[in-house]
Amino acid sequence: xxxxxxxxxxxxxxxxxxxxxxxxxxxxxxxxxxxxxxxxxxxxxxxxxxxxxxxxxxxxxxxxxxxxxxxxxxxxxxxxxxxxxxxxxxxxxxxxxxxxxxxxxxxxxxxxxxxxxxxxxxxxxxxxxxxxxxxxxxxxxxxxxxxxxxxxxxxxxxxxxxxxxxxxxxxxxxxxxxxxxxxxxxxxxxxxxxxxxxxxxxxxxxxxxxxxxxxxxxxxxxxxxxxxxxxxxxxxxxxxxxxxxxxxxxxxxxxxxxxxxxxxxxxxxxxxxxxxxxxxxxxxxxxxxxxxxxxxxxxxxxxxxxxxxxxxxxxxxxxxxxxxxxxxxxxxxxxxxxxxxxxxxxxxxxxxxxxxxxxxxxxxxxxxxxxxxxxxxxxxxxxxxxxxxxxxxxxxxx
Amino acid sequence: xxxxxxxxxxxxxxxxxxxxxxxxxxxxxxxxxxxxxxxxxxxxxxxxxxxxxxxxxxxxxxxxxxxxxxxxxxxxxxxxxxxxxxxxxxxxxxxxxxxxxxxxxxxxxxxxxxxxxxxxxxxxxxxxxxxxxxxxxxxxxxxxxxxxxxxxxxxxxxxxxxxxxxxxxxxxxxxxxxxxxxxxxxxxxxxxxxxxxxxxxxxxxxxxxxxxxxxxxxxxxxxxxxxxxxxxxxxxxxxxxxxxxxxxxxxxxxxxxxxxxxxxxxxxxxxxxxxxxxxxxxxxxxxxxxxxxxxxxxxxxxxxxxxxxxxxxxxxxxxxxxxxxxxxxxxxxxxxxxxxxxxxxxxxxxxxxxxxxxxxxxxxxxxxxxxxxxxxxxxxxxxxxxxxxxxxxxxxxxxxxxxxxxxxxxxxxxxxxxxxxxxxxxxxxxxxxxxxxxxxxxxxxxxxxxxxxxxxxxxxxxxxxxxxx
Numbered sequence: 001x002x003x004x005x006x007x008x009x010x011x012x013x014x015x016x017x018x019x020x021x022x023x024x025x026x027x028x029x030x031x032x033x034x035x036x037x038x039x040x041x042x043x044x045x046x047x048x049x050x051x052x053x054x055x056x057x058x059x060x061x062x063x064x065x066x067x068x069x070x071x072x073x074x075x076x077x078x079x080x081x082x083x084x085x086x087x088x089x090x091x092x093x094x095x096x097x098x099x100x101x102x103x104x105x106x107x108x109x110x111x112x113x114x115x116x117x118x119x120x121x122x123x124x125x126x127x128x129x130x131x132x133x134x135x136x137x138x139x140x141x142x143x144x145x146x147x148x149x150x151x152x153x154x155x156x157x158x159x160x161x162x163x164x165x166x167x168x169x170x171x172x173x174x175x176x177x178x179x180x181x182x183x184x185x186x187x188x189x190x191x192x193x194x195x196x197x198x199x200x201x202x203x204x205x206x207x208x209x210x211x212x213x214x215x216x217x218x219x220x221x222x223x224x225x226x227x228x229x230x231x232x233x234x235x236x237x238x239x240x241x242x243x244x245x246x247x248x249x250x251x252x253x254x255x256x257x258x259x260x261x262x263x264x265x266x267x268x269x270x271x272x273x274x275x276x277x278x279x280x281x282x283x284x285x286x287x288x289x290x291x292x293x294x295x296x297x298x299x300x301x302x303x304x305x306x307x308x309x310x311x312x313x314x315x316x317x318x319x320x321x322x323x324x325x326x327x328x329x330x331x332x333x334x335x336x337x338x339x340x341x342x343x344x345x346x347x348x349x350x351x352x353x354x355x356x357x358x359x360x361x362x363x364x365x366x367x368x369x370x371x372x373x374x375x376x377x378x379x380x381x382x383x384x385x386x387x388x389x390x391x392x393x394x395x396x397x398x
Numbered sequence: 399x400x401x402x403x404x405x406x407x408x409x410x411x412x413x414x415x416x417x418x419x420x421x422x423x424x425x426x427x428x429x430x431x432x433x434x435x436x437x438x439x440x441x442x443x444x445x446x447x448x449x450x451x452x453x454x455x456x457x458x459x460x461x462x463x464x465x466x467x468x469x470x471x472x473x474x475x476x477x478x479x480x481x482x483x484x485x486x487x488x489x490x491x492x493x494x495x496x497x498x499x500x501x502x503x504x505x506x507x508x509x510x511x512x513x514x515x516x517x518x519x520x521x522x523x524x525x526x527x528x529x530x531x532x533x534x535x536x537x538x539x540x541x542x543x544x545x546x547x548x549x550x551x552x553x554x555x556x557x558x559x560x561x562x563x564x565x566x567x568x569x570x571x572x573x574x575x576x577x578x579x580x581x582x583x584x585x586x587x588x589x590x591x592x593x594x595x596x597x598x599x600x601x602x603x604x605x606x607x608x609x610x611x612x613x614x615x616x617x618x619x620x621x622x623x624x625x626x627x628x629x630x631x632x633x634x635x636x637x638x639x640x641x642x643x644x645x646x647x648x649x650x651x652x653x654x655x656x657x658x659x660x661x662x663x664x665x666x667x668x669x670x671x672x673x674x675x676x677x678x679x680x681x682x683x684x685x686x687x688x689x690x691x692x693x694x695x696x697x698x699x700x701x702x703x704x705x706x707x708x709x710x711x712x713x714x715x716x717x718x719x720x721x722x723x724x725x726x727x728x729x730x731x732x733x734x735x736x737x738x739x740x741x742x743x744x745x746x747x748x749x750x751x752x753x754x755x756x757x758x759x760x761x762x763x764x765x766x767x768x769x770x771x772x773x774x775x776x777x778x779x780x781x782x783x784x785x786x787x788x789x790x791x792x793x794x795x796x797x798x799x800x801x802x803x804x805x806x807x808x809x810x811x812x813x814x815x816x817x818x819x820x821x822x823x824x825x826x827x828x829x830x831x832x833x834x835x836x837x838x839x840x841x842x843x844x845x846x847x848x849x850x851x852x853x854x855x856x857x858x859x860x861x862x863x864x865x866x867x
Contacts, residue, residue, distance in 0.1 A: 130431055137435035307440060315434060322427035325420045332416075344416055391419065 055385050057352060060293050061378055064300020075301040083298050085252070087359055090295035092248035092262035093288055094356050095216075098187060099266020100281050101180035115335040116181035119327035119347065120158040124189060126323030127316065128154035134315055140308065144197055144369050151193035152361040153312065155186040156377040157320035161351025175346030178331070183353055184263065190357050191257035194364050212256040216264025219246040220272075223265065228274045240283040252363075259360050292352065299355050303375045308368065312376035317383045321391075324348055349388035350381045470582075470597060473633055477584055478595045480635050483565045485586050485593040486515045486523040488544060488558060490531035512536070512588035513627045516637070516656070521562040522547060524660040526554045526627040526642065535560050536590065548663035552732035553610055553642075557660050570653040571636035576616065577603050583638055585621075586629040597633070598622055606649065610729040611659065615642065616650040624648055664737055673738045673761040675746075676705015678859050679717060679731050685814070689848040689863040692716035692749045694726050699852060700823075700859030706762050711748065713852040713861065714826020718754070719747035735761070751827055789840045789864050791816065793833050799823050799854075800833060810840075814864040816853065823859070824852040840866065 223243025230236035251261035328344030358377035515523035529549035601620030637653035790809020848865035
């Protein structure tokens with residue numbers, strides 16, 4: 001049965017490009033050796049050319065750190081400044097993918113969306129609350145509001161990327177669908193958290209978020225009008241890239257969140273008449289990998305290992321685990337369709353979006369706290385991949 | 399995914415595993431939370447007061463004790479050590495107040511005051527003072543005498559000769575660099591044990607033209623209250639300036655201007671006082687300017703009959719220049735005198751009765767007592783005619799002067815600021831003084847014209863302009 005979401009995974013999952021490269025990995029083969037099984041659990045198989053499912057952060061973040069200013073300095077501070085627009089572009093790309101992944105009728109399932117939002121919301125709540133408590137107890141000096149820092153870390157912790165499974169309705173497939181849907185709430189909360197820094201009053205916080213949605217929707221409408229009337233594949237590709245650049249550039253120029261703007265554009269393309277969503281998904285698949293690799297390399301190069309980052313890292317990993325398990329458990333209890341999915345274990349892998357959230361925050365918070373938060377999130381994401389490997393769902397349960 | 403999608407069969411084993419994992423994680427998380435909360439973030443200095451702060455303490459208080467502030471402390475400590483040889487602590491004990499100069503700290507309270515002085519040569523230090531105070535140097539628990547080397551009463555700038563010490567080269571921050579960006583500065587004040595130093599952030603530095611200093615001073619915003627005379631240094635030890643006054647914002651004399659003024663002050667002869675012309679002047683208000691037919695200068699309100707200007711300068715004269723130095727304010731007049739020593743001959747440019755005349759004077763020393771107020775011995779009651787013929791004064795002739803007994807409310811005299819108890823000492827340009835002369839002089843005025851009246855109030859000379867309505 002076609003669930004409608006098997007080709008709508010965000011980065012980290014199987015996409016049309018992956019599908020063209022290799023067959024799905026979940027079918028056991030005679031050569032399914034112990035090494036292949038370990039690599040698959042590490043979600044690193046594709047990095048060795050064994051399977052399309054990969055955790056690219058495990059490969060490219062360390063490479064970025066190696067090439068960065070604190071390593072070989074190939075990615076010097078000056079180069080990183082020039083890569084800043086690429087980061088905005090990759091954030092907008094991820095936002096568009098999240099918007100497209102919401103699915104369109106009849107595959108749109110409000111219950112699954114609510115469950116996913118509960119799962120991510122609980123994770124944000126657990127991580128943020130724990131960090132507020134700990135940072136106060138530590139008497140850690142901060143030059144930014146504690147709530148904003150805690151929310152940024154909580155939002156980054158809420159991202160998840162379950163391994164895709166070709167079997168419709170299987171726990172893996174359900175978890176993958178939840179992992180698609182649970183990114184919407186963090187993107188919105190993250191945009192609000194960034195807007196809250198240095199802005200007093202609810203109105204001054206909400207206004208940037210509304211403006212971001214406006215930018216995304218405007219770029220979406222422009223892209224839709226152009227894409228639907230393109231006469232050739234090349235022309236269509238140009239319009240897709242142009243619309244994406246408009247989303248990223250417009251939001252970055254206005255100091256807004258490219259993730260939220262991309263989400264708005266993706267949702268518009270998803271629900272607009274015509275084939276715009278399919279076209280965009282196919283065309284973005286052609287250049288998503290280079291853009292995302294550049295984003296991960298930049299994230300690795302931007303890392304600065306400070307005492308503050310070290311202190312934020314440990315609770316980030318521990319309470320992300322607690323939040324994911326609690327959120328997954330609650331979501332599965334509140335939604336009958338997920339009752340037996342062993343959802344929590346499937347959602348422990350963090351994927352890329354957490355790093356994207358932290359980069360998005362860092363773009364607007366070039367302070368010691370912003371760098372410390374980015375470092376804690378990136379290193380915590382790598383550590384969480386290890387946790388996901390250790391707490392992977394058992395074969396018998398899957 | 400559609401709701402009608404088939405679901406995997408229920409797996410109680412998986413559910414139990416999930417629940418067990420959740421419970422285990424929650425227990426571990428709470429334990430980790432409590433364990434981590436027992437630690438304190440490093441790089442924070444122990445500040446007991448912080449523990450009593452609210453949950454959202456002041457950002458600066460939260461920053462205190464961090465590495466940034468530790469660096470600041472080390473910087474200031476090092477700077478203080480370097481400035482020990484460039485800053486002298488003076489104890490000024492006032493001999494007599496000098497009412498017309500309000501800037502100097504030692505004249506404000508009448509009590510001994512400690513002021514910092516900048517050692518700009520090995521044996522010379524400059525500060526703000528009235529110049530009429532006995533000065534001592536406090537150094538390493540010992541007290542040394544200091545003598546006034548040069549003084550400018552208009553700017554309250556004093557150069558003291560202090561015990562000679564080897565001193566490091568004094569570097570000055572240029573005014574252009576001061577104006578570039580807001581920054582932290584070190585402000586040096588005087589303490590009993592030596593100079594004290596505190597850092598403050600100057601959020602704005604704006605140039606303000608000042609005629610007294612004949613240069614642009616700096617209005618510095620965002621500073622805490624600082625006494626006049628406080629020295630200002632950059633954190634790298636360059637002289638930035640000296641606080642000359644502080645009302646809403648501090649006014650800073652830039653280092654370049656300060657040193658230039660200190661170097662240019664002529665030294666006083668040993669045992670001598672400052673030059674004096676025996677003249678007291680006051681600013682030329684619009685009313686006085688109209689009455690004296692002058693548009694600039696200072697107007698003479700008293701001439702010491704025993705001074706060098708007696709019978710040469712008259713009350714009501716407007717002094718427009720001393721030699722080639724233009725005089726357009728009282729400070730400029732005082733400044734011109736401060737630049738000259740006693741026995742110097744100067745030429746005053748004086749406007750009298752619409753004509754400009756040159757008056758040569760040989761200056762004397764400044765130890766000149768102000769005239770004592772006259773005392774009344776006999777009485778003569780005048781009348782109060784209508785404002786067309788009388789200015790509204792009731793006068794009493796006393797030994798060649800006129801005591802003001804009463805001032806009619808709303809009269810021209812009241813409008814001119816004459817008060818009961820004032821003593822009229824002269825009617826400039828109108829001959830000998832008498833009650834009838836006052837009335838005649840007033841009656842001789844046309845409507846809108848004014849006459850000058852020299853007064854003495856509480857022992858101080860004063861010049862007013864009475865205008866006929």
